Amino acid sequence: MREIVLDTETTGFDPQSGDRIVEIGAVELWNHVATGRTYHQYINPERGMPQEAFEVHGLGDDFLRDKPVFAKIADDFLAFVGDAKLVIHNAAFDMKFLNAELGWVNRPKLPWDQAIDTLDIARRKFPGSPASLDALCRRFGIDNASRTLHGALLDSEILAEVYLELIGGKQPDFGLTAGQGSGPSVAAEADWRPYRRPDPLPPRITDKEKAAHAAFLETLGENALWNRS
Template sequence: MREIVLDTETTGFKPEEGHRLVEIGCIELINHVSTGERFHVYINPERDMPPEAFAVHGLSAEFLADKPVFNDIVADFVAFIGDSPLVIHNAAFDMTFLNWELKIAGYPTMPKDRAIDTLIMARQKFPGSPASLDALCKRFGIDNTNRSLHGALIDAQLLADVYLELLGGRQAGLALAGGPVSATGVPVARIERPHRDPRPFTASPEELAAHAELLKKLKNPLWLAES
């Protein structure tokens, strides 16, 4: 099962107010395990960077000025995600921006139910508890010390680990691979043994003759006494 863990950074909160995508980060999962395949790009939003957005992700208009515009990367992005489910934290936000950009570029938009929202998963699993990405990393003991600022790729990497924990942890992920499990849910190793034909247990004439010669050399052999 292929899934794409995805995160974005933007210039603001609402695309209808002129805000644009500035970064996309994607991590590929197969059966909930990262394959190492990724898609990451910075995007020139063709507008200024509001100070409040810069304070979140640290991407300045000057840094983004020589980066490709969305139209230049959309084909590669669409090819990478394919038709796989998208794992997103607060999916409504990212999906709104992605569909806005896709529509401008002349591409089909994506249905909202294509996204697996880890924010909803966390709120259902831990009602009343903080459900931000940082809070979930702390809950699950996931190291996010390199996350001084938001960044689409590093957030996608962290979210991939959080998603696995929300599903039940690493043992659950292994169990989902289809192997045998014990009564406690721990995967059981399967040992493959080659087939061997049954061993013959009847002595051959040669072995019987050799045994008789050996008995002749023994003094009062027990085998003869018993017979």
């Protein structure tokens, strides 16, 4: 199952009043596991950035001036999203802006039922408790110290962790269900493999631990099982 955790940054609150998207960030999940594929794009809103928006996002007119307009990135964005479920915090806000932008450039709009609203999930799961992204990070012990300014890709990465906690911290099934069902979609899932990690994980065993292990093996002598012919 493919899901896209998505966030947008905008110049304001209402596209019908002239506000536009200035940044889109998205993270791909497969069966609730991050694949390493992301989508990130800054966008020229073709209007001035209000001071209050600049203070929140840190994106000024000079920075955005040479970025592509939405019409130039719409097809790439739709290709990345495809028909995957869109995991969004306060989905009504982002979907409203995305569909306004898509409509202005004569592209198909995203169905509302394609979105999964983590804000709604959090409010139902923890009624009466704060449900902002920062509040949920505190609840689940997720480090968001680098979130000094709102950024779409960083917020998507953080939201992916929050989403997995909200749905119970589901772990991958290691392909044990791959043989169930039939048809092209099942076959595609069975053939899927996680993407190669861009940077190898650092070793967790220390030189001191390696030396202690070697010393222990020496105490077992020549009659150790692995020394027998």
